[in-house]
Amino acid sequence: MGFRKDFLWGGAVAANQVEGGFNVDGKGLSVADVATYKPNVDVKDYKRNVQVTSENIAEAIADKTTTFYPKRRGINQYYRYKEDIALFKELGFKVYRFSIAWTRIFPTGKEKLPNSKGIAYYKKFIKELKDNGIEPLVTLSHYEMPLELALEYNGWADKRVINLFVKFSKACFESFPDVKYWLTFNEIDSVTRHPFTSAGIIEDKTDNLEETEYQALHNQFVASAMVTKLAHEIIPTSQVGCMLTKLTTYPATPKQGDVLAALNKNLMNYYCADVQSKGEYPKLILAYFKRHNFDIKMTNEELKIIKANPVDFISFSYYMSLLAAEKENGLEMTTGNTVVGGKNPYLKATDWGWTVDPVGLRISLIELYDRYQKPLFIVENGMGAKDIRESDGSIHDSYRIEYFKEHISEMKKAVESGVDLLGYTSWAPIDLVSASTSQMSKRYGFIYVDQDDEGNGTLNRYKKDSFAWYQHVIATNGNEL
Ligand code: BGP
Numbered sequence: 503m504g505f506r507k508d509f510l511w512g513g514a515v516a517a518n519q520v521e522g523g524f525n526v527d528g529k530g531l532s533v534a535d536v537a538t539y540k541p542n543v544d545v546k547d548y549k550r551n552v553q554v555t556s557e558n559i560a561e562a563i564a565d566k567t568t569t570f571y572p573k574r575r576g577i578n579q580y581y582r583y584k585e586d587i588a589l590f591k592e593l594g595f596k597v598y599r600f601s602i603a604w605t606r607i608f609p610t611g612k613e614k615l616p617n618s619k620g621i622a623y624y625k626k627f628i629k630e631l632k633d634n635g636i637e638p639l640v641t642l643s644h645y646e647m648p649l650e651l652a653l654e655y656n657g658w659a660d661k662r663v664i665n666l667f668v669k670f671s672k673a674c675f676e677s678f679p680d681v682k683y684w685l686t687f688n689e690i691d692s693v694t695r696h697p698f699t700s701a702g703i704i705e706d707k708t709d710n711l712e713e714t715e716y717q718a719l720h721n722q723f724v725a726s727a728m729v730t731k732l733a734h735e736i737i738p739t740s741q742v743g744c745m746l747t748k749l750t751t752y753p754a755t756p757k758q759g760d761v762l763a764a765l766n767k768n769l770m771n772y773y774c775a776d777v778q779s780k781g782e783y784p785k786l787i788l789a790y791f792k793r794h795n796f797d798i799k800m801t802n803e804e805l806k807i808i809k810a811n812p813v814d815f816i817s818f819s820y821y822m823s824l825l826a827a828e829k830e831n832g833l834e835m836t837t838g839n840t841v842v843g844g845k846n847p848y849l850k851a852t853d854w855g856w857t858v859d860p861v862g863l864r865i866s867l868i869e870l871y872d873r874y875q876k877p878l879f880i881v882e883n884g885m886g887a888k889d890i891r892e893s894d895g896s897i898h899d900s901y902r903i904e905y906f907k908e909h910i911s912e913m914k915k916a917v918e919s920g921v922d923l924l925g926y927t928s929w930a931p932i933d934l935v936s937a938s939t940s941q942m943s944k945r946y947g948f949i950y951v952d953q954d955d956e957g958n959g960t961l962n963r964y965k966k967d968s969f970a971w972y973q974h975v976i977a978t979n980g981n982e983l
Contacts (some may be wrong), residue, residue: 503918504981510637510925511976513590513948514599514881516644516688518573519934521603523580525566527619530609532646533657533702534573536562539940539955554698555706559653568957572940577933577951578961583627586932589949589963591634594976598636599881599927600627601644601688604670611648611666616673628678638681639881639927641745642671642729644688645699645937657702658693658718661799664725671729675736682740684733685817685881686726689747690774693719695841699937713796723777724804727811743817743879744778746771747841748870750823750862754844759828767826767843772873775816779874781809815924816874819882820909823849823862854886854944860908867916867923877922882929883909886936886944889966897950897966906972907983914980928972932963948972 518534525531536559568574579586590598604611606620631638647657655663671686689700694715697703701718708714730742751767753760773787782805791798824843827833836845836855849857863883870878885905889897906928917923933951936944942955948969953959975983 504914505917505923505979507979508596509923509979510597510639510879510927511980512595512597512599512636512639512925512927513593513929513931514639514927515579515601515930515932515934516641516646516937517601517603517606518576518644518646519930519937520576520579520600520932522574522576522578524568524571524574526580527606527623528609528617529603529620530605530611531563531649532603532605533649533652533699534646535571536649537573537699537940538562538570539572554704556704559649559704563649572935572942572955572957575953575957576935577953579932580623582961582963584630585963586949587630587634587636589965590636590931593931593948593969593973595636595931596976597639597683597925597927598631598931599639599641599685601641601646602674603646604643604667605646605648607673608648608666608670610650611663611670612650616677621673621677624674624678628680632680637683638678639683639685639879640674640678640681641685641688642674643667643686647702649702652698652702652704655702656704656707656714657698658721659701659703659708659714661721661724663702664721664728667725668728668732672732672736675733675740679737681737683879684740684742685745686729686742686778686813687722688745689819690719690722690726690744690778691746691771693722710796712794713798716791716796716798719774720798720800720804723774723808726778726813727781727808730811730813731807741814743815743881744775744813745817745819745881746775748818748820748866749841749843750820750859750866750869751826751843752823752846754825754827754833757828760826763826763828767824775818775870775874777808778813779816779876781812813876815877815879816870817879817881818866818870819929820863820866820880821883822856823859823865824857852885853888856886858885858905858908860912863909864912864916867913867921868919871916871921877924879924880913880926882927884929884946886946888943889933889945889950891950891952891964895964897964899966899968902948902966902968903971906968906975910975910980910983931972
C-alpha cells in the first residue's frame with residue numbers, strides 16, 4: 503500500500519516571497535513590503551528583531567525602492583509565471599500552493615470594490631495552472647495583510663478587520679470559482695512568534711503584547727470560520743483547511759518535569775487547530791487565559807460561528823522538532839522557523855541550525871490524524887541551503903535530495919499505518935526570498951534563481967539535481983525515492 507492514486511504532489515510558495523511588482527497594477531503596500539533584509543538576525547531574539555515599530559514603518563513607506571526590502575522584489579514571478587508554471591508542469595506537479603496578495607485585490611483593505619487588475623492577474627495565473635493540469639491550492643493570508651490595516655487598527659487586534667477579510671475572501675471565491683482547495687491563515691499559531699508579519703500588530707501600539715496576540719488569534723478564528731462557511735456556499739465543491747506550524751516537541755530527558763514541559767508546548771502548538779477543527783477552545787487554553795488575566799473578547803455569537811464551521815482538512819508545515827525541559831538553562835538551545843527550543847543531540851541540523859528530523863514527520867502525521875480524524879495535507883517541508891551554481895550552470899544539491907528522500911519515506915510509513923494524507927507540497931519548488939531573514943541565499947528550490955541577497959542577478963532559472971529526482975518521485979507516485 504502506498505500513496506493514494508490521486509495524491510497531490512507539488513510545491514508551495516507565498517505571494518510576498520515570489521511575485522515582485524510590489525507597486526504595480528494598483529497593488530497597495532503590505533506588511534511584507536516593509537520587511538528589511540537583516541543578514542545577521544540573532545534568531546535567539548527573533549521576535550524582537552522582526553517586530554517592526556511605527557518609526558521603521560514610516561521610513562519604509564517613504565522609501566519607494568526595493569533596495570532594502572527584498573520581499574518587494576521576490577523572484578519576479580508576477581512577470582515570469584508562465585515560465586515557472588512550465589517548469590512545474592515538467593516536474594509533473596499535480597498541485598501548486600500559492601497565496602493571493604490581499605493588497606492586489608484590496609490595496610488598503612478598505613476599498614468597497616476589488617481592484618480589477620488584481621483579479622485579472624490571478625485569473626490568468628489560475629488559468630495557466632489549470633491549462634497545465636495543475637490544481638491550485640490557495641492561501642488567503644500568508645504574512646501579507648494590507649499595511650494600512652496594521653497602521654489604522656493594529657492589525658488583527660481589532661475586530662473590524664474580520665469583515666474586511668471576509669470581503670476580500672468573498673471576492674476571491676466569486677472571482678476564482680475553479681479553485682477547490684483553500685487555506686485561511688498560513689501558520690496561524692505564528693501570531694505569538696512574529697505578531698507584526700503574521701497579524702499586523704505593532705508592538706508600540708499595545709500595552710500587553712501577549713494578550714493582544716491571543717485577541718488577534720481569536721479574531722482570526724472567527725474570520726476563518728466565516729470564510730469557511732462562505733467558501734462552501736459559493737463553491738459547493740470547495741475544501742477549506744487550517745494551517746499550523748507543526749512543532750513536535752520531545753522531553754529533553756525522561757524526568758517528569760521535562761515530560762510536563764514538552765506536554766505543555768505541544769498543547770500550545772495544537773490549540774489553534776483544535777479551535778478550527780473541533781470548533782471549540784480547549785478548556786486548558788481558557789484556563790491559561792484566566793491564569794494570566796487575559797481578557798479576550800469573545801461573544802457567544804462568535805463562538806457559535808466557530809462551532810458551526812470547522813475546517814474540512816488539516817494542513818501544516820513541518821521543518822523540525824525541538825526539546826523542552828523544566829529548566830531550560832543547561833539545555834543547548836537551537837532555533838528555526840522563528841522558534842527557539844532545545845537541541846536534540848541525536849539529530850543533524852541545516853546551515854541555519856534547524857534540526858532535521860524525518861521520523862518527527864511520521865510522529866506528527868500520526869498524532870495529528872489521531873487527534874482530528876480528518877484528512878491531512880503537508881503544505882510545507884523543505885531544506886534551506888547555500889547552493890553553488892557551477893560554471894556549466896549545474897547545481898549539485900545531493901543534501902536536498904537526501905532530506906526529501908528521508909522525509910517522504912517516513913511520510914509513506916505514516917500512510918501505511920493508516921493516515922489519510924491528501925498531498926505534499928514542498929517548500930519551495932523554486933528559490934525565493936526567505937520569510938524570516940529576507941535572504942535569497944537561503945535556497946529551498948528544485949529550481950535555482952540567479953539572484954543574490956542584494957538583488958543582483960539575471961533572475962534566470964536553472965534546474966538543480968533535485969529537479970530530476972523529484973520529477974521521478976512524482977512519476978512513480980512516491981514508490982521510487
Ligand atoms: C514558513 C513560512 C514560509 C517559509 C518557510 C521557510 O514559516 O510559512 O513562508 O518561508 O517557513 O522559512 P524561511 O524562509 O524563514 O527559511
